[in-house]
Amino acid sequence: MSRLGKQDVTGILELLEKELDALPRLEKVQKMKLRSKIRQQENWLISTENPKPDKILIKLEGRLGEIFRLFPHGFKEKLTEFLGMKISQLDKHAPS
Numbered sequence: 001m002s003r004l005g006k007q008d009v010t011g012i013l014e015l016l017e018k019e020l021d022a023l024p025r026l027e028k029v030q031k032m033k034l035r036s037k038i039r040q041q042e043n044w045l046i047s048t049e050n051p052k053p054d055k056i057l058i059k060l061e062g063r064l065g066e067i068f069r070l071f072p073h074g075f076k077e078k079l080t081e082f083l084g085m086k087i088s089q090l091d092k093h094a095p096s
Contacts, residue, residue: 002050008086009045012056013038015082016064019071026070034067051090053083 004012016038020031041063048056057080061068068076 002090003048004045004051004086004090006046008090009042011086012045012083013042015079016060016067019075020067023070034070037064037067051083051087053080053087056083
């Protein structure tokens with residue numbers, strides 16, 4: 001049974017926040033509220049057992065739908081690749 005570690009989750013959340021910061025059409029207060037919603041995803045990401053990139057992406061889209069609608073086309077693929085990298089590292093370090 002593998003789970004994402006604190007550093008892995010922090011990396012995922014930072015990727016989402018950096019993409020949010022790159023959006024020019026949002027006011028500062030609105031970005032702060034959306035950043036807060038992103039950070040609230042930490043606990044369930046840490047507690048997810050046997051994470052899979054597609055499973056995590058679907059859950060993130062469900063929980064952060066309004067944020068994902070703001071992201072440019074192609075960001076989901078970038079996030080899926082990042083999640084795949086993190087999970088493959090997790091699988092390498094998991095005890096057999």
